[in-house]
Amino acid sequence: MSERAQLLLPIADDELVLGWRNSEWTGIAPFLEEDVAFSSIAQNEIGHARALYQLVADELGTTADELAFDRAPEEYRCSQFAQLRLVPDWARTIARHYLYETADAKRIEALKASDDPEIAGLAAKIEREEAYHRMHAEMWFERLKDEPRFVDALEELRPLVDVRGELAADFAELWEEMTMVRRSVVGATW
């Protein structure tokens, strides 16, 4: 695997899978205004994944969609943390959102310092969107910080933030659903 792929695929896979999980709240979030706002965050994450995949795809001579959908499940590099299916638990959803945004900020900061101008440029763009994600996460943190289930959720999830290396047991299930239409007619344009 190229250096670029090694660096960017884990991040792209995280953003893809987290965006996928967060988009599961679209239509059923705690209240309508929040539903709209949280959906934008999920869409942004997918957008970040797409842009990151594109950088890798350009180098490998493939497409962002092929990287996002057509790898075998065991080739994905996302963290278990990003994969967790948390609907309908809003406390754990926001806890992960908060923890993820904090960790991701550091990761993006490092990418901004890359020697590769394409990577640095994309990282700067991503960071400008992520600023709003962080504001959103902090806003909710302020409101929920005294709520026991939120405190418990933070405690439960914090140790998982930096764990990498293994896919979650149910990742294959996510992959199945994510790719079912695409696999139904191989090679088709959708």
Add this chain to the structure above:
Amino acid sequence: MSEQEFLEYVQSGGQVETDDWMPDDYRAKLIKFIEMHGNSELMGVLPEREWILRAPTLQRKLALTAKVQDEVGHAQLIYRVVEDLGKPREHCLDDLISGKSKFHNVFHYPTKTWGDVGVIAWLVDAAAIISQKALLKCSYAPYARIMKKICWEESFHILHGRDVILTMMNGADEQRELVQEALDRWWGPLMQFHGNPIASADDPMFQWRIKSQGNEEARQQFLDGYVPQIWELGLTVPDPKLSKNEEGIWEYTEPDWAELKHVVTGHGPQTAERLELRKTTRAETEWVRRTVLAEAA
């Protein structure tokens, strides 16, 4: 103002704002109508969101998520109007879940394939936008105003639907079959969507200028706009009688009005399951609203 004066006022194009005096009957019918619209947006989200997870490309995933997000946004705009008329959204949700209030027929049906995703965005949204454009002239101004934003956003949905359909129609045979099969299933509900024809003189919604377009007029507009689009792709409509006569009127097999009534009164194939989903997700997030919005349980 007397009720007669109010009637003359709205019939001559007069607009009503939130704090204006309005007859009790006008207010009641208005709330019921607008609430049903809000309910429909909220329930319409459920069949489509299943496919967000299964979208076959990143672009489709984004477009579909954005579309569903728009529907949620519309529900927000609409319920705010109802709230300002005096009915809190939690009461609206109570009535929706208990079956006391209704939502449009099309959202009681299952989605089975990616073909449904295309057909819904292209044709169901098209049928809806025809009614919505007519509501731009609603006598109740706050509702007319939100319809502007809603109509503008719906135009993106139709484009998305058309794009999905055209891509499939230009693709493999299996993809073309998905579209035709979905169309065959959705045609009946689409024809019922605008409701059975009611004479304007008998329709209080028309008298109060809440609606300004008759049901049959809306259906004719839909057929005029979209049957040619369907036929030009080589797709067929499962109604052998469907044709435009010499006077430019579309003739068709009489829709199953009994089915429509049966479905909207809560007996559609997916009604119970979807209301149950609304009920459980609402219960699971009750603590959030209590904590953050200080809403009474």
Add this chain to the structure above:
Amino acid sequence: MIVYEVFRQERKGQAFAHAGSVGAPDSSFAEAYAREQYGRRGESVALWVVPRDAVLEIDEFVDELQKNYHRVDGYPLKEKLKEARERAGTAAPSDR
């Protein structure tokens, strides 16, 4: 839940127009929600978000004694201009 009114400016230089309202627990949430509801498509360059209670509505205006000096119909110039032109010998064909 507090209701916040949202005003949007579509393009720089245009007036801020009332766009709708959002329900939120406080102003930071209201900002986030208004931003998404009225800006996610890039349809606004700026928004004003105001708690509904802060908006003072005035919808009754008194005009009992015909203050026509405030209106265009209070200035009947046509006849006077016709007379002045005749006096100056510059009457336009349309004056007859």
